Amino acid sequence: MENILTTKQKISLIAIGVLLLLNVVAWQRVFILVESHYLKVDFLDVGQGDSIFIETPSLRHILIDGGPGNAVLGQLGKHLPLGQKSLDMIILTHPDSDHLNGLLQVIEKYKVDYIVWTGIVRGGSQYQLWLRLLEKARESGSKIIIAKLGSKIKNGQVAMDIINPLTSVYGQDFRPKNNDNDTGIVLHLTYGKNTFLFTADISSIIESKLLEIKANLASDVLKIAHHGSKYSSLKGFLQAVNPRLAVISVGAHNTYGHPTPIVLQRLQDLNITTLRTDQNGTVEILSDGQNLKVSKEKTQNN
Numbered sequence: 490m491e492n493i494l495t496t497k498q499k500i501s502l503i504a505i506g507v508l509l510l511l512n513v514v515a516w517q518r519v520f521i522l523v524e525s526h527y528l529k530v531d532f533l534d535v536g537q538g539d540s541i542f543i544e545t546p547s548l549r550h551i552l553i554d555g556g557p558g559n560a561v562l563g564q565l566g567k568h569l570p571l572g573q574k575s576l577d578m579i580i581l582t583h584p585d586s587d588h589l590n591g592l593l594q595v596i597e598k599y600k601v602d603y604i605v606w607t608g609i610v611r612g613g614s615q616y617q618l619w620l621r622l623l624e625k626a627r628e629s630g631s632k633i634i635i636a637k638l639g640s641k642i643k644n645g646q647v648a649m650d651i652i653n654p655l656t657s658v659y660g661q662d663f664r665p666k667n668n669d670n671d672t673g674i675v676l677h678l679t680y681g682k683n684t685f686l687f688t689a690d691i692s693s694i695i696e697s698k699l700l701e702i703k704a705n706l707a708s709d710v711l712k713i714a715h716h717g718s719k720y721s722s723l724k725g726f727l728q729a730v731n732p733r734l735a736v737i738s739v740g741a742h743n744t745y746g747h748p749t750p751i752v753l754q755r756l757q758d759l760n761i762t763t764l765r766t767d768q769n770g771t772v773e774i775l776s777d778g779q780n781l782k783v784s785k786e787k788t789q790n791n
């Protein structure tokens with residue numbers, strides 16, 4: 490009798506254990522579901538250049554630019570689900586080395602469904618390699634999309650409007666000076682009530698034109714154009730965007746003097762909180778469509 494009771498007790502203990510385990514599994518599932526309501530935007534710390542990683546609430550992955558070298562590969566390893574070797578979309582804003590070079594490595598190592606760029610002509614061996622890799626990607630099933638004003642990239646409730654280039658630049662030749670900054674793809678992202686503006690390296694010339702045509706600029710988060718160059722970030726432009734947070738993607742001790750004191754001062758005068766990838770590391774922003782949660786890898790140490 491004693492033995493039977495003991496066995497029963499054992500069985501009920503095991504049953505409780507199984508229930509507890511099921512509970513944990515259920516919790517994990519609930520947690521994943523809750524987490525997937527977030528849009529995640531990471532301004533990756535890749536040195537002197539731009540690279541922005543976006544995870545939509547339905548777990549689509551978009552990379553805007555790849556920075557100047559292979560740092561982006563380590564960053565993707567950290568930010569993509571374990572073992573994932575594919576991206577839904579990459580966007581090359583313009584083929585300058587600090588935006589392009591990292592993407593060359595990404596396109597070689599990751600399967601990419603959609604590749605968006607402007608199709609301009611530029612000099613340099615990296616640009617030639619980009620063309621070859623594009624062709625290879627196309628042959629293995631990637632779709633190449635030429636960015637056009639007014640086009641929209643949509644996934645569920647996340648939408649990105651292309652608001653620059655303002656005219657078609659496809660096939661336009663920028664050699665020998667390669668001054669293609671103003672052809673950069675500018676994207677205005679909306680998720681619920683939250684908005685982001687990604688400005689590539691556009692100068693004040695394009696900023697003025699965007700103001701002139703009353704483009705939809707107002708955004709919670711602004712990626713400062715051209716790493717904080719003094720030729721961008723007009724006061725009127727910053728006022729029109731009116732961001733709660735500005736992010737400057739920039740490398741420590743870069744030779745360009747980015748970000749420039751004049752732009753930092755303008756941001757300060759307008760009381761715009763500013764984070765920098767050289768001081769804060771990767772800046773991550775989570776949005777539930779209503780609120781933003783900002784986290785940074787490092788606290789400023791100077």
Ligand SMILES: [Zn+2]
Pocket residue numbers: 538539585587588690715716
């Ligand atoms: Zn740049």
